[in-house]
Amino acid sequence: MLASMQGAVESGLLYALMALGVYITFRILDFPDLTVDGSFTTGAAIATVMTINGTQPWLAVICAFLGGAAAGLCTGLLHTKGKVNGLLSGIIMMIALYSINLRIMGKPNLSLRNQMNAFDQIPVIAIAIVLAIAVKILLDLFFKTDIGLSLRATGDNSRMIRSFGANTDVTKIVGVALSNALVACSGALIAHHQKFADNSMGIGMIVIGLASVIIGEAIFGAKSIFRATLAVILGAIIYRVIYALALRVPGMEAQDMKLITAIIITCALVVPTVRRAINLKTTARKRTAEVLAGVRQTGGGER
Amino acid sequence: MLKIDGVSKLFNPGTVDEKIALMNANLHLKPGDFVTVIGSNGAGKSTLMNIISGVMKSDAGKIFIEGQDVSELTEYKRSKWIGRVFQDPMAGTAPRMTIQENMAMAYTRGKGRGFSFGVTRAKRELFKNELHRLGIGLENRLNAKVGLLSGGERQALSLLMATFTRPQILLLDEHTAALDPARAELITTITESIVREMKLTTLMVTHNMEQAIRLGNRLIMMDKGRIILDIPESRKKDLTVEQLLGEFERISGSKLADDRIVLG
Numbered sequence: 001m002l003a004s005m006q007g008a009v010e011s012g013l014l015y016a017l018m019a020l021g022v023y024i025t026f027r028i029l030d031f032p033d034l035t036v037d038g039s040f041t042t043g044a045a046i047a048t049v050m051t052i053n054g055t056q057p058w059l060a061v062i063c064a065f066l067g068g069a070a071a072g073l074c075t076g077l078l079h080t081k082g083k084v085n086g087l088l089s090g091i092i093m094m095i096a097l098y099s100i101n102l103r104i105m106g107k108p109n110l111s112l113r114n115q116m117n118a119f120d121q122i123p124v125i126a127i128a129i130v131l132a133i134a135v136k137i138l139l140d141l142f143f144k145t146d147i148g149l150s151l152r153a154t155g156d157n158s159r160m161i162r163s164f165g166a167n168t169d170v171t172k173i174v175g176v177a178l179s180n181a182l183v184a185c186s187g188a189l190i191a192h193h194q195k196f197a198d199n200s201m202g203i204g205m206i207v208i209g210l211a212s213v214i215i216g217e218a219i220f221g222a223k224s225i226f227r228a229t230l231a232v233i234l235g236a237i238i239y240r241v242i243y244a245l246a247l248r249v250p251g252m253e254a255q256d257m258k259l260i261t262a263i264i265i266t267c268a269l270v271v272p273t274v275r276r277a278i279n280l281k282t283t284a285r286k287r288t289a290e291v292l293a294g295v296r297q298t299g300g301g302e303r
Numbered sequence: 304m305l306k307i308d309g310v311s312k313l314f315n316p317g318t319v320d321e322k323i324a325l326m327n328a329n330l331h332l333k334p335g336d337f338v339t340v341i342g343s344n345g346a347g348k349s350t351l352m353n354i355i356s357g358v359m360k361s362d363a364g365k366i367f368i369e370g371q372d373v374s375e376l377t378e379y380k381r382s383k384w385i386g387r388v389f390q391d392p393m394a395g396t397a398p399r400m401t402i403q404e405n406m407a408m409a410y411t412r413g414k415g416r417g418f419s420f421g422v423t424r425a426k427r428e429l430f431k432n433e434l435h436r437l438g439i440g441l442e443n444r445l446n447a448k449v450g451l452l453s454g455g456e457r458q459a460l461s462l463l464m465a466t467f468t469r470p471q472i473l474l475l476d477e478h479t480a481a482l483d484p485a486r487a488e489l490i491t492t493i494t495e496s497i498v499r500e501m502k503l504t505t506l507m508v509t510h511n512m513e514q515a516i517r518l519g520n521r522l523i524m525m526d527k528g529r530i531i532l533d534i535p536e537s538r539k540k541d542l543t544v545e546q547l548l549g550e551f552e553r554i555s556g557s558k559l560a561d562d563r564i565v566l567g
Contacts, residue, residue, distance in 0.1 A: 146416035149400070149408050156397040163356070163395075164412045165382035
């Protein structure tokens with residue numbers, strides 16, 4: 001039990017990079033980017049193949065990062081310059097990457113057993129914690145720079161930031177590229193962690209990323225960027241813990257997990273909406289009663 | 304300062320909905336000119352603003368700013384010269400970002416954006432001083448999210464953001480129209496003082512006739528995509544709303560129709 005919890009936290013921290021990537025597109029840019037399902041595998045594929053061919057594992061992870069950025073760049077270009085709908089441009093890239101990933105790997109799955117590994121010298125948990133925190137801090141700082149501010153404004157009010165001279169096409173492309181770079185980096189680390197890469201390992205990744213973002217924000221809040229990035233990391237860990245616990249329920253199998261994910265994310269999305277609607281109704285009723293009482297007291301309907 | 308030379312724009316060209324939005328519009332603003340623009344529905348006032356700022360490209364004619372032809376420049380490139388305030392108080396600011404972050408984005412108008420921090424201690428002092436001029440206490444709420452401000456406060460902030468970096472041209476597109484009368488009056492007062500102090504070359508669309516006469520040193524009237532009347536400072540001083548309506552009917556042959564017109 002304890003061992004499986006530690007494993008959940010470890011992989012949660014590694015998946016947290018992917019979740020931070022999803023946070024950038026989904027929350028900051030307000031752009032639902034489905035490239036993630038493909039670029040996660042791209043990262044894993046690049047890192048695995050390079051490691052097998054004798055490259056230093058960490059150099060391979062950096063190359064995976066760049067590969068993901070390239071994938072994001074394509075999605076960004078498709079959306080901004082090609083004027084393709086955001087969802088659709090992500091789907092197009094996702095499908096394209098499926099073939100590209102197979103080309104990179106040469107076959108549907110590759111093993112990293114008996115190869116050099118990124119986690120050879122230092123325990124996974126130590127690297128994962130340092131990496132997640134470092135990326136979080138770098139992102140927090142980035143979003144305070146002039147470029148970072150204009151990127152956030154692009155998702156918040158693109159008309160406004162254009163009127164102040166930002167090229168929103170560029171900010172979108174930068175955001176989507178950065179996002180997919182982090183996603184690919186996460187894929188590379190997961191491949192090293194589980195010692196294999198599989199062409200279908202990215203399927204459903206966007207939903208897992210969204211689940212992490214939404215769970216994290218629901219529990220820890222997202223008042224500032226600092227809080228939100230922390231919440232996303234914790235959300236990714238909590239998702240993995242739920243996953244590990246769910247697998248221990250009798251009769252539950254690994255194949256059911258995508259359904260569980262869908263149920264978790266549905267709850268996380270619907271519950272706040274329902275709660276908000278109920279709150280609004282109660283407040284409106286209460287205020288109306290108060291206002292009416294006030295009018296009666298002053299003895300007239302005149303304004 | 305700003306020269307509009309024979310600018311025309313068609314909406315939906317070549318379709319049954321084809322409509323003349325602007326027809327051979329000519330306008331020349333001298334430095335420091337404060338021009339108010341009035342006109343009926345669909346007269347082309349907003350189109351004129353959109354074409355100057357680069358949101359739309361004209362089909363014919365040219366736009367010059369400080370003698371430079373900017374007709375082919377995109378909106379974000381033209382923003383180097385142009386400050387803008389929109390009608391919708393929500394449009395000019397980013398709601399999920401703080402007041403100082405919004406100010407920081409306005410501060411970089413016309414400059415390159417790099418990896419330096421948007422808000423530094425020095426800039427925060429500058430923002431505070433600028434916000435203080437508005438006189439509505441925003442300088443004490445630098446870390447408040449802009450989405451928490453009222454419509455009037457947001458519009459005042461938009462106005463400050465558009466102007467404190469001294470743009471060559473200020474475009475105001477009915478920027479008091481969506482506010483209640485008291486707040487509209489506050490924004491009008493702030494507008495007047497900012498434009499006067501900074502000597503900004505300003506083009507202001509308004510549907511408030513009294514405001515159009517009271518503010519600025521020149522008034523133009525538009526109808527059906529044309530500039531039909533251009534009243535210089537000398538005549539504007541003793542102009543009345545009745546005279547203005549009379550002029551409109553005389554030239555265009557119909558009554559001024561604007562569903563939001565305010566006579567003053």
